[in-house]
Amino acid sequence: MSEVVTYSREGNIGVITVDYPPVNALSHAVRSGLIAALEQGQKDSDAKALLLVCAGRTFIAGADIREFGKPMQEPGLASVVERYENSGKPLVAAVHGTALGGGLETALGCHYRVALSSAKVGLPEVKLGLLPGAGGTQRLPRLAGAQKALEMITTGQFVPAKDALGFGIVDAVDEGKDVKAAGMTFAQKVVDEGMPVRRVRDLTDKIAADKGRDVFEQFRASLKKTAHGQFSPFKCVDAVEAAFNLPFPEGLKRERELFVECMNSPQRAGQIHSFFAEREASKVKGLSKDTPVRDVNSVGIIGAGTMGGGIAMNFANVGIPVTIVEMKQEALDKGLGIIRKNYENSAKKGRITQKQMDDRMALITGSLDYDDFKDVDLVIEAVFENMAVKKEIFAKLDSICKPGAILASNTSTLDIDEIASTTQRPEDVVGMHFFSPANVMRLLENVRGSKTSDEVKATVMAVAKKIKKVGVLVGNCHGFVGNRMLHKRGIEAMALVDEGAKPQQVDKVLTDLGYPMGQFAMSDLAGIDVGYRISEELRNAGENVPPSWMDKLAEQGRLGQKTMAGVYKYEEGSRNPIPDPEVERIIEDFRKEQGIASREITDQEILERCMYVMVNEAAKILEEGIADRALDIDVVWIYGYGFPAYRGGPMFWADQIGLDVILAAVEKYHASVGGEQWKPASLLKQLVADGRKLGDL
Incomplete structure (x- = not known):
């Protein structure tokens, strides 16, 4: 008997318990143990029903990431689920925490499911460039119908237990906190009422109701907008459709074929890299795990504009009180009004309740007095990019804030050390670069100054996690990591338009690569x-x-979208960029002023000049130690700038293209275009000479 899965009997209920901390992942030992425990339960003549339950904080939360990339050892999950579904005794799954991926597929192999009200279920394989490969695409539609199954599988969204009950995914929801007690109660009910073995594969009502509808073509059409360029979401639709058009065994076979196609896709490798890179980025190189972390129980923010208001929402969302200071009452009222409107919009869409909205607004206090920062643990300055203004603010904060308070700037480009120089506590000064809109974008680019203490570095990384951001710690230079690379891309994008390309042509090359928007729309x-x-x-x-x-x-x-006209023009209520002949005239006049002769520019040249210049700059960033690892750069670009996760980030993408190919192009453009941005990075040349990759760093 496996140590991580045990069998016992309580009364007439056989209990199969998975205990594999921290998240009961489906390791080889767990899969083997599930089969061994099931066999013991089948042989136990006194067990009239079986209960599958997990110890610890969650039900089976998916695959074991420690086994990613390794050959699959039998038994595979599909065979485990099939064995459970074929059980001759009624089998109940009791769900708490999260039942995700293979965990939900295991629960779907059971005959009944009961969940604590706090539980969530989901099939997030699409986020790794895959689809559920153990029957999830065939069983879920039989419970939830085509539309809901498609939504869940193609987005990887988590569904709360009460919604799962409404969709038919679980059979009961228990308001208590004891998952085993909830499972035992339901299992006893199954025995007492003589409830039959009910195999999901045999359910046909929802299959019949949705068969023949055009739901699949409609869904594919919508995915062309929401999953542009991605491979696995469309394969997910193919797999779910098979549940409606093929007998169950043939549907499983089709699911397996499509799963293999996803496994063999380069996008799967990119998304796996993104998955692990996000987790690694939180582990700061050279920073001990034992580094003390300061308490951050109150926050001050300077500026109630778009950035300041968005930053405030992040802290209020997790229950941390915020004081926002503005110069004038009018600006403060406007900023607080926008925050309230944002929350109201979320409440109207059902994302938060009215009580949650009221609670969060109650945590945000407006002020015109810097003295209200005297007791806060962290102050974040979020005013416009002007060094003189920021230095004046930090000198004032230095005189007001308590010892040990962290003084942070939301600057996107300016020198953190120069800002810190106006204080007597440069060790407490750090950059916390949020991305707009700050209440939505997940990246938090934390910037260490030359004197920033390890304690402050550890604290701002912990804060990122607390407010549900993806934190990356980077070094101090103009633009740090993200904007420094973006600046080089911007130079090339501008030059390409100067030389003859149209802004919309440059943007289309970038969106075709997978960015949500191009340089000029951004x-x-x-x-x-x-x-x-x-x-x-x-x-x-x-x-x-x-x-x-x-x-x-x-x-x-x-000025852009806010004035309904920038590089593009915009219609009321729409963010869709519309090419503007007036801008083309301005560009043409500029070319004449500068004596530039327009020429035809290919999409390939645009791709190379916009992307390879970024790779070259990233290599310089790594050389200088501004970023510790290539994966840190990938995370910055995926979560801050919309680089498609399925391509793994610009560093992973560059390795796929081939660094030798990129170096040759960089050298070509250095000769033809010129400019410091095209001077080949020493690191890039060294990696090519050594036959190594950026991912090796």
């Missing part, structure tokens, strides 16, 4: 005035920043 979303201010800041600092046609847009008040 500028419109962020606000053209943001880049304009940064350029002016650099010019004021003595940097040689050449003029651009984008400057002319800003000077004409075309």
Whole structure:
């Protein structure tokens, strides 16, 4: 008998218990143990029904990530689920925590399912570029119907227990906290009422109701918008459709074929890399696990604008009180009003309750007085990008905030050390670069200054986790990791348009790669005035920043989506960018002013110049120690800039293209285009010479 799965009997109920911390993942030992325990239960003549339950904090939460990439050892999960479904005795699964992926598939192999009200279920394999491979695409539709099964499987969304009851995925919900007691009660009911063995594979009502409908074609059409460029979501639809068009055994066979196709897809490798990279990024190189972490039980935010308000929501969402300070009452009222409106919109969509909204708003206090920061644990400055203003603010914070308070800047480009120089506590100063909209975007690029203490580094990484962000710790330079690379891409995108490309052509190449939007549509979303201010800041600092046609847009008040016109124009209530002949005229006039002869530019040149310049800059970032690992750069770009997770991040993507191919192109453009951004990184040349990859770093 396996040590991680045990069998016992309580009265006339045979109990199969999985105890494999921390999440009862489906390791080889667990799979083998499930079969051995089932066999013992079948042989126990005094057991009239069987109960599958898990110890610890959760039901089976999916595959064992420690076995990823290793050859599958028998028994496979599909055979385990089949054995459970074929049990001659009624079998009840008691679910608490999360039943995800193979965990839910195991529960679907049982004849009945009871869940604690706090539990959630889901099939998130699509997030790894896969589909459920142990019958999930065939059994779930038989319980939930085509539409709900498609939604769950193609998005990987988690469904709360009460919703799962409504959809037919579970048979009962228990309001208590003792999952074993809930399972025993339901199993006893099965015995006492003589409830039959009910195999999901034999259920046909919902299959019959949805058969022949055009739900699958409609769903494919919607996926072309929401899952553009992705492989596995469409294979998920094919697999679910097989449940309606094929007998159950043939449906399982088709599911397996489609699963293998996903396994062999390059996208699966990219998404697996993304999955592990996110987890590794939280482990800061050189930072001991024993580093003390400061308590952050109250937060101050300077600025109630778009960024400040969004940042405040992150803390209120997890129960941390926030004080927002503004210069004028009008700006403060406007900012608090926008926060309330955001919460109201979430409540209308059913994402939060009215009580949750009220509770969160009650945690946010507005003020016009910096003295209200004297007792907070963390202050985040979120004003516009101006070094003089930020230095003045930090000098004031230094004189007001208590010892041990962390002073953070949300700057996206400016020197953290220079900001810290105005304080007597540079060890407590750090960058916390949130991404807009801050209440939605998952990345938190934490920036260490040269004197930032390890304790502060550990604390801001812990804060990222607390507020449900993906934290990455990076070094201090202009633009840090994300914006430094983006700046180089921006230079090339602008140059390509100067030389003859249209903004929409450049953007289409990037969206075809998988970005949700291109360079110029992103500028419109962020606000053209943001880049304009940064350029002016650099010019004021003595940097040689050449003029651009984008400057002319800003000077004409075309600031992007917020003014309904930027690089593109916008219609009321829509974010769809529309090419504007007026902008084409501005660009053409700029070319004439600069004496630039327009030429035809291919999509391949756009791809190389926009993407390879980023790879080259990333290699320099790694050389300089601004990023510790290539995976940190991948995480920054996936969660902060919309790089498609199924391509694994720009570093993983570069390794797939081939660093030798990229280096040759970089050297070509260094000769033809020129510019510091095309000077080949020493690290890139060394990796090619050694036959190594960025992923090796």
